[in-house]
Amino acid sequence: MADDFIISDAGTGALLLDVAGGGAFDEGRQARLLALADSLAGADGIDDVVPGMNNLMVAFDPLAIDAGAMQRRLADGWRIAAASGRAGRAHEIAVAYGGPDLRDFAASLGLTVDEVVKRHAGAVYKVAAIGAMPGFPYLSGLDPALATPRRAMPRQGVPKGAVIVGGGQAGIMPITAPSGWHILGHTDFTLFDPHRAAPATLMAGDTVRFIIAGVER
Amino acid sequence: MIEILSSGALNSVQDRGRRGLLSSGVCRSGAMDIQALDVANALVGNDRDAAAIEVAAFPFRLRFPDRAAVAVTGAIAGARLAGRRLPPWWATEALAGDELTIDPPTVGARVYVAVGGGIDVPPLLGARATDLKSGYGGHEGRGLRRGDRLPLGPRSPGKLPDGGIGALPPPGRDVADRPLRVLPAAEWPEFSEAARELFVTEGWRVTAEADRQGCRLDGPELIRERRRELLSHGIVPGTVQVPPSGRPIIQLAEANTCGGYPKIATVIEADLWRLGQAMPGDTLRFAVVSRDEALAALGETAGWLDRLRSAAALYRVP
Numbered sequence: 146m147a148d149d150f151i152i153s154d155a156g157t158g159a160l161l162l163d164v165a166g167g168g169a170f171d172e173g174r175q176a177r178l179l180a181l182a183d184s185l186a187g188a189d190g191i192d193d194v195v196p197g198m199n200n201l202m203v204a205f206d207p208l209a210i211d212a213g214a215m216q217r218r219l220a221d222g223w224r225i226a227a228a229s230g231r232a233g234r235a236h237e238i239a240v241a242y243g244g245p246d247l248r249d250f251a252a253s254l255g256l257t258v259d260e261v262v263k264r265h266a267g268a269v270y271k272v273a274a275i276g277a278m279p280g281f282p283y284l285s286g287l288d289p290a291l292a293t294p295r296r297a298m299p300r301q302g303v304p305k306g307a308v309i310v311g312g313g314q315a316g317i318m319p320i321t322a323p324s325g326w327h328i329l330g331h332t333d334f335t336l337f338d339p340h341r342a343a344p345a346t347l348m349a350g351d352t353v354r355f356i357i358a359g360v361e362r
Numbered sequence: 363m364i365e366i367l368s369s370g371a372l373n374s375v376q377d378r379g380r381r382g383l384l385s386s387g388v389c390r391s392g393a394m395d396i397q398a399l400d401v402a403n404a405l406v407g408n409d410r411d412a413a414a415i416e417v418a419a420f421p422f423r424l425r426f427p428d429r430a431a432v433a434v435t436g437a438i439a440g441a442r443l444a445g446r447r448l449p450p451w452w453a454t455e456a457l458a459g460d461e462l463t464i465d466p467p468t469v470g471a472r473v474y475v476a477v478g479g480g481i482d483v484p485p486l487l488g489a490r491a492t493d494l495k496s497g498y499g500g501h502e503g504r505g506l507r508r509g510d511r512l513p514l515g516p517r518s519p520g521k522l523p524d525g526g527i528g529a530l531p532p533p534g535r536d537v538a539d540r541p542l543r544v545l546p547a548a549e550w551p552e553f554s555e556a557a558r559e560l561f562v563t564e565g566w567r568v569t570a571e572a573d574r575q576g577c578r579l580d581g582p583e584l585i586r587e588r589r590r591e592l593l594s595h596g597i598v599p600g601t602v603q604v605p606p607s608g609r610p611i612i613q614l615a616e617a618n619t620c621g622g623y624p625k626i627a628t629v630i631e632a633d634l635w636r637l638g639q640a641m642p643g644d645t646l647r648f649a650v651v652s653r654d655e656a657l658a659a660l661g662e663t664a665g666w667l668d669r670l671r672s673a674a675a676l677y678r679v680p
Contacts, residue, residue, distance in 0.1 A: 153548035156628035157656040159598045161548055170593060182385075193384040195596030197620055202596030204384070207631075207657055208664060276596060276620030279387040279496050283594060283620075319387070320496055337387070339486055339498040345386035 150223055152216050158192075158207040162219045165199035170285060170313075174199050175273055176228035179350050183231065184222060196274045196349045198283060231350030233272070238317070238353060240266070240308050242330035243361025250310075250327045253293060258362050264288040265308075265329055265355060270315055272351040280319040280337030280345035284353060287315045299325035306331050308355065319345075332358075364426055364477060364512050367461065370419025371505035374492035375481050375512070377413040380499075383487055384596060384619045391491040391499065391615050394574060394638025395472055397532050397663065398436035402476035404671045405433040405453035405529060407518040407678060412480030413490035415506070417473040420466040424475070426456040430514065431478030431522050434462075435529075437470025437639055453674075454526030470639035478517035495575060495616045520678035527677045533666055534659075535635075541649035542636060544602065544627035545656055552588040553604070553626055560584060561626060565645040566610065574616040577637055579646065583608030586624055597621045600629035600637075602648075612637055632659035 150164045162181075164174050178201050186194045190209040195202040205215055242262045251261045270284040277283075292313040303309065303324040309316050311326030318324065319336035336346050347353070376399065379392020393399040393416055403412045415424075420439065426432070433453035434441045441448040444460040453476075456462065464473055483490050483501050492500025501510060534540065541562075550558070564581050571578040584604050597603075601613040603623035612629060613621065614637055627648065629637065640646065651659075 151548070154545045154628065154653065155547060155596075155625075156545060156598055156600050157631045157653070157660055159628075161595060163548065163595070165593050167590060186385075192381045193596075195384045195619065197595035198593035200593065200595045202384075202598070204596075204598055208661060212653060274594065274620065275385060276387045276594065277618040281387050339388075339496075343386070344383070344388060344487060349385070 150220070152219055154212075155202060159202055159204040160212065160215055160219060161200060161202045162223060163200045164223065170198050170273070172271065172285065173228055175285075176231075177223070177226040179231045180228065181222045181226040182349075184226075185218075195276065197276065198273055233348070233350035233352060235352045236347065236354070237356050238332050238334045239356045239358040240330040240332050241359045241361070242357065243359070244307070244328040244330060246328045247330070247361070250293070250329065254290065256290070258360065261291065261329065262357060262360050264291055265310070265315070266357050270353040272347050272349050272353060274349050275345050275347060278319055278322055279339070280347065282316055282336070282347045282353070284315040287313055289313070293327065295325035296327065299323050303328060304331070306333060308332055363428070363514060364424050364430070366506050366508055366510040366512070367423035367425055368508055369422055369506040369510070371507065372418040372494075373422060373506045374416055374494055375413050375483055375490055375500035375506070376416040376492060377411060377490045379491050379615065380487050380489045387619050388487060389493065389616050389619050390599060391493045392489065393474065394615050395436050395474065395635040397535070397635040398472070398474045399476070400667050401451065401529050401532065401670065402433040402435040402453075402474045403480070404667065404674050405435070405527060406431040406476050406478040406522070407520070407674065408476060408478065408480050412476065412515070413483065414474050414476035414481060417464055417475060418471060420464060422464045422473075424462050426458065426460045426462070428458050430456050431517060432456045432462060433476045434464065434473060435476075436472050436474045437467035439467035439473050440465035441473070449528055451531055452526055452528040453522055455522050471641050472638050477514055479515040482513040482515040493616060520680055523677055523679050527674060529670055533662055539647070541647040542633050543630045543651045543656065543659065544648050545630060545653060546650060547601065547625035547628050549586065549592075549624035550626055552586050552624065554585050554587050557584040557586070562648050562650060565647055568640045568642050568644045568646060570642045572640060572642055574614060576614050576617055577612045577640060579610045579612070581609065584610065584626065592622050592624060594620045594622045597625070598628070600631065600634050601625050602627045602629065614638075630656040630659060632656065632663050
């Protein structure tokens with residue numbers, strides 16, 4: 146099981162370690178990946194260590210680090226990575242539930258708005274990865290009853306602060322941008338501030354709970 | 363200080379971009395043609411991390427209130443300093459009050475204007491690059507417009523000789539229609555043999571959807587035999603994704619830091635500049651190379667730039 150991984154080239158100066166084995170997202174493997182990420186970050190010649198969902202991309206200076214050596218380092222690191230890595234911080238994020246999608250979203254699942262809110266705010270989410278947009282958290286732990294396909298047509302401007310779900314994942318919009326996910330509410334929680342040295346508020350390994358600040362039915 | 367007299371919103375302050383923040387969702391940004399940026403900085407005696415102006419909207423005009431060294435590289439465009447024509451890939455001394463005008467390119471898409479001392483906007487997240495998509499960095503997090511005044515850093519000692527100095531274009535730049543060299547990426551084996559063959563034999567047309575985020579191509583549909591959903595993963599500039607439409611998208615400087623589309627290949631670092639110079643309607647071709655060839659190409663450019671920096675320093679006069 147521990148050897149169930151693939152390492153592929155992502156150009157001249159990056160490698161992608163994929164430990165998903167083509168299957169569904171796995172929390173245990175993610176915890177091990179984050180421990181591996183921490184052991185690589187900041188090493189000489191390594192530019193970026195990017196956890197994804199059950200994968201890890203490492204970007205390096207290919208004129209300083211041999212790709213073959215980097216590949217062995219990833220493979221060996223994955224085999225010995227323990228899940229005890231990051232402690233992670235706990236965040237509580239207040240959400241005003243409502244917005245353009247909430248009622249239709251509930252109806253499409255055969256649930257009431259209150260049931261959707263209760264299930265969404267009832268879960269403890271894990272920040273699996275940060276990416277795509279500045280500070281955007283990929284949250285795992287969504288109640289499977291709230292898993293739905295994305296919207297057929299993405300919205301051009303989903304506003305900053307929108308609390309969203311798509312497929313089996315949850316997230317929060319750090320900036321106004323296009324997205325095909327469903328909007329369940331809004332938060333004033335700041336996810337990204339480029340003027341801080343660590344610009345993203347959430348980190349992979351953190352946990353998130355949503356607190357009900359109001360429901361517009 | 364320099365003063366912008368006319369500009370489009372696509373013109374921005376750029377350097378070599380941000381490193382180390384992909385895991386915060388912060389893209390690299392930076393110049394779309396880093397080679398041309400490097401050459402411009404070398405010619406005026408700047409550090410390689412100095413910021414310059416990426417010009418993608420024309421005509422562009424700026425004024426030098428004080429004497430300054432200026433280099434113009436990248437796309438081949440008519441450039442005039444105080445009414446005198448500047449040859450391509452050239453640097454010279456601008457005198458106080460001189461105006462620089464750059465007309466639309468005849469070859470390529472982006473011109474780089476470096477000024478001695480570099481554009482000294484405050485660094486943000488380790489770079490002076492503008493992230494136009496997210497609106498931070500560079501000059502007030504936006505493209506340049508008329509009336510903007512950009513501060514300059516201290517210029518290196520000495521000045522350019524009378525008439526200025528020029529560089530030959532970096533190796534391989536003068537070869538028209540050379541294919542973009544790529545390394546196969548994670549999902550390469552999942553595409554049909556016919557699709558892989560089409561990928562490297564067909565010409566791919568650059569569509570109108572080409573900007574600092576990415577470049578969408580048109581051509582035959584590339585069929586992926588194994589239709590499994592991928593989990594989101596980190597991507598780098600140069601990643602060639604194939605969405606369900608079967609037409610490739612190449613992710614560039616301001617791409618999202620994670621994606622979920624299958625990746626057929628990655629354009630090698632040494633060839634990324636060509637996507638910064640591609641115009642809608644251009645035809646691109648791909649050729650698969652080995653990692654050793656990709657490294658050799660990168661090393662060749664790096665060595666050439668080192669020699670250019672040394673040579674440019676020799677031409678400086680007291």
